[in-house]
Amino acid sequence: MPPAKKAKTAAFELEFSYLGNNLYRSPIRAVMMPARERKDAGEDISLLAGGCPHESFFPAKALALELRDGTTTAPVDLDKPLQYHKGSGVEALRSRLEAIQRRVHGRGAWGVACSVGCTDALLKTLELLTEAGDEVLVEEYTWPGIVAQTVPRRRTTVAVAMDAGGVVPAALEATLAALPRKQRVFYTISSGQNPTGCTPTEERKQEVYAICRKYDVVILEDDPYYFLAMPLDYESEADMPGADPAKLPASYLSMDVDGRVVRLDSAAKIVAPGLRLGWVSAPMAFLDKFTVLNETSVQFPSGAAQAAMLALLETWRDDAGFDAALRKTQHEYARRRDVLVAAVRGALAEAGGATLATLETPAAGMFLWLRVSPSVAPDSRALQDKLIKNGVACIPGACFATPDKQGDDCPFLRLTYASATDAEMRAGASRLAATLADYSRNPSRKYLTADP
Numbered sequence: 001m002p003p004a005k006k007a008k009t010a011a012f013e014l015e016f017s018y019l020g021n022n023l024y025r026s027p028i029r030a031v032m033m034p035a036r037e038r039k040d041a042g043e044d045i046s047l048l049a050g051g052c053p054h055e056s057f058f059p060a061k062a063l064a065l066e067l068r069d070g071t072t073t074a075p076v077d078l079d080k081p082l083q084y085h086k087g088s089g090v091e092a093l094r095s096r097l098e099a100i101q102r103r104v105h106g107r108g109a110w111g112v113a114c115s116v117g118c119t120d121a122l123l124k125t126l127e128l129l130t131e132a133g134d135e136v137l138v139e140e141y142t143w144p145g146i147v148a149q150t151v152p153r154r155r156t157t158v159a160v161a162m163d164a165g166g167v168v169p170a171a172l173e174a175t176l177a178a179l180p181r182k183q184r185v186f187y188t189i190s191s192g193q194n195p196t197g198c199t200p201t202e203e204r205k206q207e208v209y210a211i212c213r214k215y216d217v218v219i220l221e222d223d224p225y226y227f228l229a230m231p232l233d234y235e236s237e238a239d240m241p242g243a244d245p246a247k248l249p250a251s252y253l254s255m256d257v258d259g260r261v262v263r264l265d266s267a268a269k270i271v272a273p274g275l276r277l278g279w280v281s282a283p284m285a286f287l288d289k290f291t292v293l294n295e296t297s298v299q300f301p302s303g304a305a306q307a308a309m310l311a312l313l314e315t316w317r318d319d320a321g322f323d324a325a326l327r328k329t330q331h332e333y334a335r336r337r338d339v340l341v342a343a344v345r346g347a348l349a350e351a352g353g354a355t356l357a358t359l360e361t362p363a364a365g366m367f368l369w370l371r372v373s374p375s376v377a378p379d380s381r382a383l384q385d386k387l388i389k390n391g392v393a394c395i396p397g398a399c400f401a402t403p404d405k406q407g408d409d410c411p412f413l414r415l416t417y418a419s420a421t422d423a424e425m426r427a428g429a430s431r432l433a434a435t436l437a438d439y440s441r442n443p444s445r446k447y448l449t450a451d452p
C-alpha cells in the first residue's frame with residue numbers, strides 16, 4: 001500500500017520512564033565523538049581524548065562476503081565499523097537504512113537508529129516507555145518474547161481480542177476505555193503476525209491507529225516479517241512485492257501523523273538471524289534516548305555485523321538491486337507456503353476433511369495457523385505428545401496466549417514453512433493429519449499407534 005498522506009498535527013508527547021528521563025550520558029563520549037567527527041571532516045585535531053585503539057591495531061582492514069550464488073560482495077572498509085562509534089550505528093549503514101525506510105514508509109518526522117535486532121530494540125523501547133505496574137496491550141495471540149520481556153519486569157500484558165483480520169478495533173477501544181487514562185503502549189506484530197500469519201488491511205490499521213490517538217497510546221510496531229509479504233496468486237519472482245510500497249502491507253509508521261509510532265525492523269528474516277541487526281524508526285526524541293541506552297549496554301550493534309549488512313546493501317546497491325534480492329526471498333517463501341498449505345489441506349482431506357482442522361493462506365510471514373476442530377480436541381496441547389511421537393513438531397497455540405489466558409482452551413497449532421524441506425513438509429502434513437484423525441477416532445485418547 002502507498003504511504004498514507006499525512007495531515008499536519010501537533011506532535012504527540014512521548015512520556016518517558018524514570019530510566020528514559022535519567023539516562024547517564026558518557027562524559028568521555030561527549031568530548032570524544034564530536035572531536036572525532038571534526039577530525040573526520042578534515043580539521044587538525046589531536047585525538048588524545050578517548051581510549052579508541054588506532055585503526056592500525058585492527059588485524060582486519062576490509063570485509064567482503066562470499067555469496068551463495070558464487071559471487072563476492074564489494075569489500076567494505078572496516079576502520080569505522082570496528083572503531084567505537086555512536087550507539088545508533090555507523091553513518092554509512094544508518095543513512096542507507098534511513099533511505100530504505102523513507103522510500104517504503106514515506107516521509108515523516110522520524111529518523112532511524114541501528115539495533116541489535118528486534119528483540120533487543122523491543123526491550124529497550126519497553127524500558128524507555130513503561131514502568132513497573134504499567135499495562136502493555138498485546139494481540140490476543142502474540143510472540144512470547146513480549147511476555148518474557150514485560151512480565152518479569154512487572155509490566156502486565158493485556159490481551160486484545162483478534163479476528164481473522166487482526167486485532168478487533170471495538171475490543172481495543174473497550175479495553176482502553178476500561179484502563180486508567182495514562183500513556184499506554186500497544187505492541188503489535190504488523191505483518192505476517194506471529195503466530196497467526198495475519199496481515200490486517202490498511203483500513204483496519206487506520207481504525208486501530210485512530211483509536212490509539214483517541215486514547216494517547218504509543219504504537220510499538222514490531223515488523224520483522226514486513227518484507228516477507230507475498231501475493232496469493234503469482235507466476236514468477238516478478239509478481240513479488242520486492243520493496244515496492246504499493247505492494248507491501250501498510251505500516252503504522254506510514255500512517256503516523258503525530259509521532260506515536262516506534263517501529264522495529266530486522267535483518268533476521270531477510271538476511272540472517274545470526275547477524276543480530278535491526279533498525280528502529282521513531283521520533284528523534286525517542287531515538288536520542290535509544291542511542292544512549294545502546295551506548296550504556298551493547299555500545300552499538302557489532303561492527304562486523306554492520307559491515308556485513310553494508311556489504312550486502314552496497315552490492316545490491318540501488319533500489320533495483322535491493323528489490324531483486326527481496327523478490328527472490330519472497331518468491332521462495334511463497335513457494336514454500338504453497339507447498340505446506342497444499343500438503344496440509346490434501347492430507348486433512350484424505351484423513352477426514354474440514355472436520356479435523358481448517359487454515360487460511362497467509363499473505364506474509366512464515367506461519368500457518370491451523371484451527372483444530374473441537375471434535376478432535378478443544379485444546380491443542382492435548383495433541384502435543386502424540387504429534388512429537390509421530391514425528392512432527394509444531395507449537396500449540398496456547399504458547400502464544402498472555403499468562404492470564406494460558407489456562408483457557410486454545411484450538412490452534414502454529415506451523416512454519418521456513419525451515420523444513422519440501423519432502424519434510426509433506427511428510428509432516430500427513431503425520432499431522434493422521435495424528436488428528438487418530439486422536440479424534442479414539443475416544444479414550446489413550447493410545448496412538450500408527451506412525452504414518
Ligand SMILES: Cc1ncc(COP(=O)(O)O)c(C=O)c1O
Nearest residue numbers: 117118119143189194222266268
Ligand atoms: C514478532 C517477533 N519479533 C521479534 C522477533 C525476533 O527478531 P530479531 O531476531 O530481530 O531479534 C521475532 C522472531 O522470531 C518475532 O517473531
